[in-house]
Amino acid sequence: MTTITVTVNGKSYTRDVEPRTLLVHFLREHLNLTGTHIGCDTSQCGACVVHIDGKSAKSCTVLAVQADGASVTTIEGLAENGTLHPLQEGFWEKHGLQCGFCTPGMIMSAADLLAQNPNPSEEEIRHGLEGNLCRCTGYENIVRAVRYAAEKMRAEQPA
């Protein structure tokens, strides 16, 4: 067992974990943050994407011990003071989800994408989300949702 301290959604947690525990299991099993999902075992689907120190990462591919001292944001921590993040709003407005299983990872990846490119083209969105699989939506409305959020975020933050 190794003791780690991780800040998750602004709150600090100190826990004993097995060295082989993956971050996704740490979040889901130890912290009960089940919004982060597991859809594969080969780092393909992106259902597990969270932010580690502000950058998106597949939490199934990171050991919990590697996150020691880091700040992690999960889907549960994305809305601020009860106000939905523009991406959450976009996914709702544009019907960017059906079963919702890919959605947390998709939103977290899209948030990173928009942080790097506030005004992505359709093609840039489609390429930017290549690490996230959705079987329900055919991606069309996910693209629309990301555009919606991009516009909203640009309107909120005049350059």
Add this chain to the structure above:
Amino acid sequence: MTTETMFGRAIKRREDPRLITGRGNYVDDVKLPGMQRVFFVRSPHAHARIVSIDTAAAEAHPGVMKVFTAKNLPATPVPCGVTIPNIGQKTPGYTMIASDRVRYVGQIVAAVVASDLGTARDAAEKINVEYETLPVVVDAEKATEDGAPLVHDEIANNTSFVWRLDGGDIDAAFGEADVVVKQRLVNQRLIPNAIEPRAVVGRFDRVTGEMTLWDTNQNPHIIRLLISLLTGLPESKLRVIAPDVGGGFGSKIFLYAEQLLVTAIAQDLQVPIKWAESRSENYLSTAHGRDHITYAEMAFKKDGKLLGLKVKTYANMGAYLSTFAPLIPTNLYGTLLSGVYDLPALSCEVHGVLTNTVPVDAYRGAGRPEASYLLERLMDLAATELGIDPAEIRRRNFIKGEFPHRVITGMNYDSGDYEGNLNKALQQFDYTGWRAKQAEARARGKYIGIGLGCYIEACGIAPSKIVGTVWGGGVGLWESSTIRFHPTGKVTIYTGAHSHGQGHETTFSQLAADALGVPFENIEIVHGDTGQVQFGMGTYGSRSLAVGGTSIVKSAEKLIEKGKKIAAHLLEANPADIEFKSGNFSVKGSPDRSKSIGEVALAAYVPHNYPDDLEPGFEAQTFHDPSNFTFPAGTYMAVVEVDPETGKVTPLAFYCMDDCGNVLNPLIAEGQVHGGVAQGIGQALYEYAVYDENGQLVTGTMMDYAVPKASQVPPVTTGFAPVPSPSNPMGVKGIGEAGTIGSTPAIANAVMDALSPMGIRHIDLPLTPQNVWKAIQGK
């Protein structure tokens, strides 16, 4: 009270707030005190005798609670729920845990229960299973040959059944033909790939003797029924909950070994048990889809008039018959072989063949994509051969005139305007413009192709009489609803349908808001819990709105009827004079004499001033059995570019013109089309579950099996051309599977169209760069 109708409005989904904030409740999120994890040991061999299983070391592993094999578990069968009448279908025995023989890679031979998954897995590695391998067969056509290895010793030629459907004079049709087009078509095996893998949690309450199962499932009542039948646990002591379910596409309909095993193990150990599969486990255990090898011949007159169709299909069923498996390549395939066309004669023979592979069952479209692919591919082959434009040859053969229209397969199409649909599609999507662009591109040495797919499907599954007499299914396919109108004016609707992405909480609320005249926000939809909901049949076959929705509308009608009597009493009028509109009961001709439905409901629960001959309470229930299927149809058009150097196909545009009947919520209907199209394009271009000759699944992880990514599907343009169905009061047909059914042939036809200057007439799916490149090289 709402006055604006909700039908037809693009209402945002009410299920989304919890799902976009990470507050969904999927089965793997269920956590119970004392819960243990089970890990299943699966056969690494496609066909082998089990000589011995040594579990001693695993049992001694710290943290292990118990190890199970066939020795300490009952031989509970994993049943097939369909026995097609009169064809001598042979259903092989299949038990939840293998005792002496395994027949596919992935079949369960042992189970380890431990405090956590890692421990269970570590211990499982210490289990020593000695196998004696046996010869393997994976190809359905080869499996029927004499001398092929037998998957089940007692089933000759591995043939579970041969199913026939004949109509018209096929010999005359082919005798009269000017042209016969022939093609061998492979409709490749697919893996459904719901992004949520399957999971089951079982809890046995030793005080009440009640078993609760949380199951990633599309039809919890069918699961409860089957488990009750198989284990003797009465329905009253078995509760199946399918909470938020992360997509199904058919693969979560079935009763698998795992639900039975978790039930048995939770009962045995009397602690909560969780099983959650990994993706690679999913590939080896969750039913696959499609997998047909077909020889098809279509006869035409010179002018393009269709005369007849001969089909011989080898349908790979896998090692055992899954829950609904025999239905898929027969009554959901052969009966759709008239398509949207006037087909005078049909000869269809389907061999249901057992092989050493994962069982195959319904996957989005289930039989209908296979039928549509076959028809549309042959239509295009004929168009090329006869020198007729693909749109024109279809136009010449469409069913026209009166509906309902009975086709040669026996199906009675409810309504449709196939030519109108095609014309609208071609016009709206600029078919002529694209043809001009294509000509211009060809002149520049570019290979652009345009492909059409005109599909039909049978939805609103299904009239129970047909299910029983023709299909041989052990269930009725009605749907149920209960509307519980509470004294405070709030409404709970219990539906037997199940949503795993479809958005029923939204659409069913829209329906009920209209029918009852109460605000949308006051309605709550409950589904997916046998402990709360009356018996229901669940969701598949694009049935929820046509069958489940109709049930809700009928329950609402019953409530309004009762409400009229109560209102008449309160208003001192004759019930026959009471009108109901927008949530108000009023006396005809004097609208100011009225009672709201809320007031009426309150009176029904507090019946102080109430009709003598009327029961109190304000609740209604309906079990609705549809009188016919519904028949959505449409025209899909794909535009692709093929790179002749690499064989890479790039879809440039994709257009859909769907007749799914009236559209209740355009946002959701469009989403269904998008998702279906992506899966259909997946089959056309990327996906293939490949077995090697030893029965090993070569595409065993998401690294090898290509679920389409965002960059691999083109923007999809949708359009709707509703011809209302007369089979239900809303005029709806269904839209869940259309996208998958129409898109695969449209893409394939577009690719062949692009390659036609090279003389290439057909390439089997998927049209990967490798397959296309090989075909180009072969020329």
